[in-house]
Amino acid sequence: MPVLEISDLITAVDPRSGRRLPVSRGEVIRRLDEAGDARAARIVAGLPVDRDGLLDPCAVDSLLVGVHAELQRLSEELRIGDRLLHLLDPLFRAIRESSGPGPYRLVDVGCGLGYAVRWLAATHALGPDVELVGVDLDAALVAEADRLARAEALDCHFVHGNAFDLPEAATVYISTGVLHHFRGPALTEFFRSQAASPALAFCHFDIAATSLAPIGAWIFHRARMRHPLGRHDGVASARRAHSDETLLRAADVPGITPLLYEPRGAANPFCTTLRPIIGVRPQLEDPFRRSLGRAARRLFDADHLVGRSR
Ligand SMILES: C[S@@+](CC[C@H](N)C(=O)[O-])C[C@H]1O[C@@H](n2cnc3c(N)ncnc32)[C@H](O)[C@@H]1O
Structure with missing residues (x-):
């Protein structure tokens, strides 16, 4: 079912x-x-x-809007901003090194209330050459993201629409908590449309499919969310989480090298909550690994998924 x-x-x-x-x-x-x-x-x-x-x-x-506001606590407690930055900072350094000076554009696909983009804007962490854009199909969520950004005078903006129909191309696509909404062929199409765009890379965080994920989600949403819809969907999304293998297979599209950061076999199952699938243009892989330094040991491709790093 x-x-x-x-x-x-x-x-x-x-x-x-x-x-x-x-x-x-x-x-x-x-x-x-x-x-x-x-x-x-x-x-x-x-x-x-x-x-x-x-x-x-x-x-x-x-x-x-109310449920997403509660959901933002999840992003805060899981330190999504820091975890994104841990990868995006070396990624943009590798892009600057291999593609020359910007400006660049980061697009958050399915941004909801825009927590990730607003966090990146508030911390100025990626530098002034990276334009920060959040896109969502839901007009009410985008309007609220925009209101929150303006309240803090943040240098970022939000667009209502399909993230893959923007008039201006993204350099890097990101998302948080979105991948499990794409099932079967739609998941491959999600990665294919990014590979077909001029984008140089993507980094999509979603719930790691572990046996503990549904119970972990139940405890968190019970403790942190009031509305029954938020509680229900939090557990449902953990049950719909894609496995590491599914993500690596779906992201294996022409022109992209897919990599998982801290996949299941390489992380403590009690700590793994969200982990990203990363895709880079092949020429960007080595600069990205160099720029990540020792943390590059936590990047895995499909051939080395269980236990071994490159
Ligand atoms: C579960 S919400 C995630 C919200 C947010 N990223 C967060 O972490 O709170 C998924 C969102 O993705 C949006 N979405 C799905 N496909 C999209 C697309 N192609 N372009 C823009 N938004 C999309 C939906 O409208 C929905 O608001």
């Missing part, structure tokens, strides 16, 4: 135009019932609808 996340079902946008599409509450409940998730169906049954049974878009927006 498929594991579904409520937040994926209660909003719908046309991926081309970004236009909001109406969502039938009855249809969402039917899908959750079919997936055997009576608890999720009950949560959705409590959401307000109009006379035609369509979910109230304003109520859905404020619910999702």
Whole structure:
């Protein structure tokens, strides 16, 4: 049976135009019932609808903004900013060394409330030659990300739309907590579209698929999140997490060298929460490894996944 996340079902946008599409509450409940998730169906049954049974878009927006605000605590406690910087700083140093001076553009795919981009902007950690952009298909989340950035006068911006349809190319794509939303061929397509763009690299953090991940997610979301939807989706996303092998296979697309940083076999299972799949243009691999220094021992490719580093 498929594991579904409520937040994926209660909003719908046309991926081309970004236009909001109406969502039938009855249809969402039917899908959750079919997936055997009576608890999720009950949560959705409590959401307000109009006379035609369509979910109230304003109520859905404020619910999702609230849940993402709670989710931001996860990013804070897992020190996502520091962990991104640990890899992005050497990555941009390698890019400067091999491609010459910027400016460069970092695009956060599915930025939600923009925590990662706002953190990078607030710390000025990547330098003034890196433009920071967050993109999300959800207009309400992007509007809130923008409001939060302006409140702190941060040098970054947010765009409503498809991250792969931007008029200006990214140098590096990143994301946090997004990969598990792409399943099967859509996951390969996710990496393929980045490889087909002029981007030089990507770095996507997502939940590591360990036997402890669902129970860890349950404890964290119980302790840290109030809304039943956030609690439900937190555990569902841990159950949907991709394995290291799946990510390395899907990211093995023409023009990209895929690497996992601290994969399962190389990390303490009690500490592994999110780990990134990194993709670099082949000519960037050696400069990136040099720039990472000793930490490059924690980079693994598909041939060396279990236990051995290069
Ligand atoms: C679980 S949220 C993650 C939010 C955020 N990264 C965080 O860590 O809080 C996944 C987001 O990805 C967005 N998304 C999925 N595909 C996208 C695409 N191609 N372009 C822009 N946003 C996308 C969805 O709208 C959703 O808001």
